[in-house]
Amino acid sequence: MNENASSDVKAKRQILIGLSGGLSALADRMRSQHAIATKITTLAARAEAIAQRSWDLNKLNSQDLQRTMDGFVGEIKTFAKQAIDAAVRAGSEALLGKEVAEAIAAHSAEIARLTREIDSLPDAAAVRAILQPLSVTLNTLPARLKANTAMLKDVDAIGALATGLAERGDALAAGGTAGNRVAVELSRDLRQFAEEATTFSLKMASEAALAVKAISDMAQRTLGLSQGNPVSDQAPSATDRLMTLARTGPQAGQVWATSVSRTSRSSPVQGTPPGVKW
Structure with a gap:
C-alpha cells in the first residue's frame, strides 16, 4: 500500500472512530436515563414500605407514638426531597x-453500505457523505426527541405527589387530635405515589434499554469497521426493527401514553437536554 492510500485509509477510519464516539456518548445519555428510572422504581418500593408504617402509627399508644414521630417525620421529608429531585432530573434529561x-436503527443500511464499499470509496469525503444523514440524526435527536407533553405531565404528577408527601409530613409533625387522620392520609398518598411512580419508571426504563441496545449495536459495528474487523453487511430489515421495538413501548401512533389519571397539584419539571456532538 503506497503512502497516499495508507493516508486515505487512516482518514476514513478516523471518521468512523469519531462517529463511534458520538454514538457512545448518546448511549451513555440513555444509560443515565435508565438509571434515573431505576431510582424512581426504588423510591416507589420504599414508598410502599413507608406507607405501611404510616398506617401502623394508629396502633401505637400516645407514648410510643411520640417517641416514633420525630424520626418518622424526618424520614418522610428526606424521602419527599429524594422523590422531587428524581422527578426534576427525569424531566430535564429524558428523551423518548x-x-x-x-431513529438510530433506521441508519443501519448506511453502516451496511460502508461495510461493502469502504475499501472502494475514493477518500474520507466519500465516507463522510454516506454518514451525513446519521450525523444529522445524532446532532438533532436530543432536541427533536426530548420528553413530550404527555411524558412531562407524568413527571409533573410524580413531582406534585412528592411535594404533597412533604406537606403531609409537616401536618403529622404538628401533632394534635388530627394525627391519626393525617397518618392514614399519608399512607394513602404514599401508595398512590408508589403506583404512579412504578408505572412511569418501568416504562421509562424499558424504552431507555431499547435505545441503549440500538445505539450500542451500531457503535460496535462502526468501531469494528474502523479497526478493519469483519462486520456484517446485512442491515436489519424494517420488519426486524419494528418487531424488536414493538416488544415494549407505546402502540403505533402513540409516543408516550399517560397511564394513570391525574389529580391535584402541578409542579412543572422540565428542561432541554444538550445536543450530542461527534
Whole structure:
C-alpha cells in the first residue's frame, strides 16, 4: 500500500472512530436515563414500605407514638426531597427512548453500505457523505426527541405527589387530635405515589434499554469497521426493527401514553437536554 492510500485509509477510519464516539456518548445519555428510572422504581418500593408504617402509627399508644414521630417525620421529608429531585432530573434529561432507538436503527443500511464499499470509496469525503444523514440524526435527536407533553405531565404528577408527601409530613409533625387522620392520609398518598411512580419508571426504563441496545449495536459495528474487523453487511430489515421495538413501548401512533389519571397539584419539571456532538 503506497503512502497516499495508507493516508486515505487512516482518514476514513478516523471518521468512523469519531462517529463511534458520538454514538457512545448518546448511549451513555440513555444509560443515565435508565438509571434515573431505576431510582424512581426504588423510591416507589420504599414508598410502599413507608406507607405501611404510616398506617401502623394508629396502633401505637400516645407514648410510643411520640417517641416514633420525630424520626418518622424526618424520614418522610428526606424521602419527599429524594422523590422531587428524581422527578426534576427525569424531566430535564429524558428523551423518548423508543423513538431514539428507532431513529438510530433506521441508519443501519448506511453502516451496511460502508461495510461493502469502504475499501472502494475514493477518500474520507466519500465516507463522510454516506454518514451525513446519521450525523444529522445524532446532532438533532436530543432536541427533536426530548420528553413530550404527555411524558412531562407524568413527571409533573410524580413531582406534585412528592411535594404533597412533604406537606403531609409537616401536618403529622404538628401533632394534635388530627394525627391519626393525617397518618392514614399519608399512607394513602404514599401508595398512590408508589403506583404512579412504578408505572412511569418501568416504562421509562424499558424504552431507555431499547435505545441503549440500538445505539450500542451500531457503535460496535462502526468501531469494528474502523479497526478493519469483519462486520456484517446485512442491515436489519424494517420488519426486524419494528418487531424488536414493538416488544415494549407505546402502540403505533402513540409516543408516550399517560397511564394513570391525574389529580391535584402541578409542579412543572422540565428542561432541554444538550445536543450530542461527534
